[in-house]
Structures are given as C-alpha cells and as structure tokens.
Amino acid sequence: MDKISLITFIVVLGTMMAAIDSTIVILALPTMIQCLHTDLLTLIWVILIYLLTTAVLTTQLGRLGDRLGRGRIYNLGFIIFTAGSALCGASPTATFLVSSRAIQAVGASMLQANSGAIIADNYPPNRRGKAYGYTSIGWNVGAILGIILGGILTTFVGWRYIFYINVPIGVIAVILGLREIKDKLTLNSKFDIGGVILLASSLILVTYGAAEIAGIGITSTNVVLILSGILLLIPFYFVEKKQQFPLIDFKVFTNRVLTSSLLASFLQSAGYLATAFILIMYLQGIRGLTPFNASLLLVPGYVLASMISPITGRLSDKIGARIPATIGIGLMMIAAFIYAHLTLTTPYYYIILTSIVGGLGSSFFYPANNSAIMSNAPRNIYGGVSGIMRTLANIGILISYVIAISIASLTIPRYVAFEVFLGTYSLGELSGKFLLGIHSAFYASIVILSIALVLSAIRGKEERSYLN
Template sequence: MNSNNLSLFVVVLGTLMSAIDTTIVLLAIPTIAQELRADLSIIIWVIIIYLLVIAVFTTQLGRIGDIYGRSRLYNMGFLIFTIGSALCGASLSAVDLVAFRAIQGLGAAMMQANSGAIIADIFPPNKRGRAYGYTSIGWNAGATLGIVLGGFITTFIGWRYIFYINVPIGILAILLGLRYIKTNERRKVKLDILGMAFLLASLSLIAYGSADIAGAGVRSLNIYLISGGIILLLIFFLLERRQEFPIIDLKAFKGSRVFTYSLLASFLQTTGYLATAFIIIMYLQGIRGLSPFDASVLLVPGYVLASIVSPFTGRLSDRIGARIPATIGLGLMIIAVLIYLSIGLDTPLYVVVIASVIGGLGSSLFFPANNSAIMANAPRGFYGGASGLSRTLANIGTLLSYAIVLSVASVTIPREVAFEVFLGTTNLIGGVASSFLIGLKSAFYVSIGILVVALILSALRGKEARAQLSTDKS
C-alpha cells in the first residue's frame, strides 16, 4: 500500500470507530443502568451527549484543522477518542460515564471534522468517489458492528468492554496516522464561540425536551424546553449571518447548486432515515419479544450489503456524477420505510430483512455519491469548512432523528412504558403493543415525508462535469 492508501485506511478506521460508538451503547443501556444504579432520565444522556458534542463542535474543529493542520487535529482526535473510551470503561457512576462520553465525542468530532478534507487533499476530484466509498464502508460496518457488538459484548463479556475494545485499535491508528497522514495546507480563520454556545443550548433543550416527552408525556415543561430550543436555534441562524467564520456558513448555500442541494439532501437523509434502525429494534424487542442480540442480527444483511457495494457505487459517481445514484439511493430508502410501514404484530421476520437489504443498497448508492459531490463542488480552500459543515449538518440530523423518534413514537402509550421500551427493559403485549405499533408507524410517516424532500433536492441538484472539475482543481 502506498502512503495515500495507508492514509485512507486510517481515515476509514476513524470513521468505523466513531460510527461504532454511535450505536454500540443502544443495546447496553439497560445493563449499564442496572449496574450503575442510575435513573433512566440520566442514563439516556449516555446516548445523547455523544451525538450532541459531535453536532456542536464538528465545524469549528474543521476550522481549527484549517489553521493548525488537518493531520495534526485528526491524530489528536484519535488520541482523545481512545482516552475517552478507556475512561468510559472505567466509569464508577452514570454521571462519570456521561462526562467521559463527552470526551469521547470530542475526539470523534475532531476525526469527523477533518476526515473528508484529508481525502480531498490527497485525491483529485474524479477519484474521490472511490475514496468516499471506502469511508461509507467504514460507516456502515461501524453501524453494524456497533449494534451487534453492543448486544454480544454486553451479554457475554460485560458492558465495559464495549468501550475498552476501542483502546488497542486506537493505539494502532494513532501510530499509523502520525506516520502517514500528513496534509500541510493551512489558512487563517476565527472561531465562532458565540455560535457554538447558542447551538449547544438549542440542541440540548430540544434533546432534553424530546426525551422528557418519552418519559413523562406531553407537558408544559417539555413544551417550554423544545420551544426554547427552537427559539435559540432561530437566534443562532440570525447570528450566523453576521459572523466572519460561522459554524454554519449560510453564504456557502448561495454558491454552486450542486454543493447546496447535496448538503441539504445529506441533512434531510440523516434526519429522516438514521433512526429507522432504532425504531425497528424497538419493534423487534418491545413487540416481538426478541432479545437485543437477535433483533440486531436481522439488520446485519442490509449493512453488509452496503459495505460491499459502496466502493463500486463510489466509482460510478466518479464517472457519471452524483445526481443519478444518490437520487436512486434515496428512492430505495423510501421503499424500505414503506415496507417497514406494512409490519404488524405477527409479520414474518424476513420482511424486516428484505427492507433492511433494500435500505442498505440505497445507503450504498447515496452516501459515497453525495459526499463526493459535496467535496468536488466545494470552493478551493474551503475543503476543511465544507467537510466540517457536511458533518455538522449530518450530526444535527442524527440528533434530530432520535428526537423525532422519542417524541412521535411514544405519545400513543403510557409514558412509563414507552420510556422502558426505548431502553429495551420491557416487552409489550396485547392492546398496548398495538398502540405502540401505531406510534412507530407515525414515526415512519414522518421519515418518509423528510426523505421525499431529500429526494426532490437530490434530483434537482443539476448534473456535474466531474472530469472538468478534475482539470480545474487538480
């Protein structure tokens, strides 16, 4: 392997690890709560804080990479991620674990913010689709491993090892990164501290309010929390218009239509689709009575297919541009959610597998093509900002995706039952199961609506001249 491929290997490994830790805690939460004797309203933040830190800090860490060097920030991120993982495994209380997950999320944000820009530095525009295809493998494989390993390790080894497993891999990646990832392009920018504060406050209020709906039902407190979060988010966007180097550069959306629509399609795809696996796990575990491990295994074929196909679809986007494969991919995801809508209390489980495979194929078409379009059409010198902006929107979408699921799917059954189901601590039967299924399907309808908008934007993004981009930017 030459140095470029070794650099790509480390970037893919970082994507893999950060994706694993997005999902690995989902099936371990009940065991963690019992062992640490934690209140469920606290332990849910083990999931939320990781997503929240990544969503808020990614863009600014991409900017810092522009200033001090992307390779330096990426390697430092892997170090912080590894240390945070070790601390998570050694946690003595739920509060400790939440704090250490924030450290782990900071390291993951540093990696995510600079990974796309590192690829853009190393590979010319007409070859980035293949490289982003491999990062898509890392993400899909990480999501698969996170779900499966979370159930397996927690059941047979112990929940602390879902974090300890990162330590030897992180040490290897740090050594390889220090040797092979070397990108020196830098530029002077300023940080948007005020913007980070408003975004953090806004997303925290929205996330907390959504979790409170699942735990206590619709009440004045969570309405005030979510409303306050939305107001702060609007203020955040008003402030961003006046910042020289904002977290979300609204001016970037006034440039290339391909760049703008690709960013928006990515955000909406993440918001509309990412938590569908979480919903299905709740269906399989809460309604069908499967164990967490057995429930996760049914989703593996879709992720495996996506991992295998992604490099080939990445090469396809290098030849014909992103519009066709990305739009077809979104269409397949919509079909997958429509199949999920057909499930009932006794639907054959192979239906879930079929939907997972179709959704996995859609993901393999969408992600490498769309990511390649974003970076290929980003202004030169804005690679770090474009990579960070893309990841920030996707991470905000991830947080909102879980918030939508928690809010929409839980309003149809008793609050205390809903919260326990989301944490995998109880099974539902009879009329309560039917009511919960209605809630799940309501979340699927919302998902379809968001994905349809993403498909329209993808189809209208325009056709790329990828070969010309290669000549202009190489």
C-alpha cells in the same frame, strides 16, 4: 500498500470506530443502568451527550483543521477519542460516564470534521466517489461489529469492554496517523472567535432543547431554547459577512450542487437514521425479541451496503452524484414505506429483505453525496465544508431520534417506549396501540425523505476533473 491507500485505511478505521461506538452503546444500556445504579433518563445522556457534542463542534473543528492542519487535528482527535474511551470504561458512576462520553465525542468531532477533507486532499475529484465508498464500508462494518460485539461483550465479558475495545484500535491508528497523514495546506488566518461563540451557542441551545424533548417531552422551556438558538443564527450571519476569514463562508452556498447536497445530507439523516431505533423497539416490544437478536435482523442491510458502496461510489465518479444519490434516497423511502406497514405477525424474512433495500439505498447515497459536497468545495476550506457536512448530519441524527421517540410514543407513555427500546418491558395488550405510533413515525420519515429526494434531484450535474 501505497501511501494514499494507507491514508484511506486510517480514515476508514476512524469511521469504523465512530460507527462501532454509535451502535455498541445501545445494547449495553440495560446492563449499565443496573451496574451503575441509575435510571434511564440519566443514562440516556450517554447517547445524547455524544450527539449534542458532535453536532456543536464539528463545524468549528473542521475550520480549525483548515487553519492549523487537517492531519494535525485528525490525529489529535484519535488521541482524545482513545483517551475518552478508556475513561468511559473506567467510569465509577453514571455522571462520570456521561462526562467521559463528552470527552470521547470531542475526539470523534475532530475525526468526523476532517476525514472528508483528508480524502479530498489526497484524491482528485473524479476518484473521490470510490474513496468515499470505502469510508462507507468502514461505517457499515463498524455498525455490524457494534451490534455483534455489543451483545457478546456485554453478555460474556462486561459492559466496560465495549469502550475498552476502542483503546488498542486507537493506539494503532494514532501511530499510523502520526506517521502517514501530513498537512498539505494550512491557512495563515485569524480565528473567528465571534463566529465560534455565536454558532456554538446556537447549536447548544437547539440540540439541548431537542434532546430534552426526546427525554421528557415538549415543554415551554424546551421550545424557548430551540427558538433562541434559531434566532442566534441571524446575528451569526451578519457577523460572518464582515469577517475576512469567517467560520462559515456563505459564498460557498452560491454553488447549487454544494448547497443542495448539504441539505440533502441533513434531511436524509433527519428522515432515515432513526429507522434502526424504531425497528428495534418494534422487534423487542411487540415481537418479544432480545436486543441482540433484534439487532441481528438488521445486519444483512449493513453487509450489502459494505459490499456495494465502492461500486456505487465509482459510478458517481463517472456520471456525477445526482442520479445515484437520488436513487439511494428513493430506495430508503421504499424501505420506510414497507416498514410503515409492519403488522403484529410480519415474517422476519420480510424485515431482513427490507433492511437490504435500505442498505442498498445508503450505498448509493453516501459515497455519491459526500463526493459531490467535497468536489464542489473550495480547496482552502475543505475542513470547514467537511465540518458543515458532519454538523448538519449530526443535527439530523438527533432530530431523527427526537422525531422517532416522540411520534412512536404518542400512543403509549414515553417511559414505556424507552423501556421497550431497552428490552425491559413487554407491551402485551398495548402492542396494537404502539404499532400505530411506529407506523406514524415511519410516515414522518417518508415525508422528510421526500424533500431530500427533491433537493437531490434538482442539484444539477457537477463536472469533475483532476483540477479543483
């Protein structure tokens, strides 16, 4: 294996670890609640603190990678993620577990913020689509392993091992990363402390408010938090305009392809990434499946996406991102539309086939869109742009989660919706009402995806060459 292939393998490994952790925790929540003697509203923060932390930190850590070295920050991220995983597994209480997940998320933020930049550093623009296709394999394989291992480890070994499994993988990745990933570019610049404080404060307020809405519903306090966070972006913009080395250089948004691609990434996350969450609620609460069996029905979509992603990524290298990415969003909209017409007796093969349509859509969208973003980013701020991409995607995931649980639970009590997701509540006579809420959630997904489709279609065709 040559050096570039080995670097790609390390990045794919980091992506796979993050994906495993995104799905493996969900299936273990009921067991963790019992073992740690806590309640759902406390332990749901095991998921939310991870989303909140990554949403807040990825932009800053991407820019830090530009300044101190992307490889250095990426490798440090592996170390912190591995240590955080060990702490999660050893957690004696729910509070300790939530705190350890925050540490784990700091490491994940370093990995996410700099992985796209490392790929861009080592591949010319006309070969990046294929490389990002391999990272998509890492995500989809990780999601599959998370579903399978989450059920197996929780059932036969114990929930702590869903975190311990990251430790040996992380140790191997750290050794390989320190040896192979070297910094090609660092910036001799001042750190934008004012920008970091303002942006971090804004994101914390917005994401915390949104997370609270998912947990307890809309309150005046949550609305004030979100509005305050949004208003903080105004002074942030003016502070950044005066900085010689800003955290976010707003000049990059004059590039139509880059701007449209970033917004498409955000809206795709907000519109589609809660699909699996809603489906598992349907399969468990209405159809009576166990969490493990419900998740297995979604595996074929991930498998197909893993197989197709390098091919679609290579296609985007040849013809640009606009057509493949737009087709991908269109396929996701079709899948969401089919899901919006689920009934109390829909055949399971119907759900499997629809998951394949959605998986095909993701295999078209992710490699093409990620490649378009990094191919149109200035080389000296690859890390910053990669961080912006991940920050927008992470906020989109959180918004998707909030929309899904809020709309799906309009027809039943919120605590019932949570218990349905955990597989600890059978709806019975409430099934018909809950199904209407699920339909509404998918229609909301379609509306958001339609905006992403337009942005993807009008981004323009970028020119790719060996020079950036």
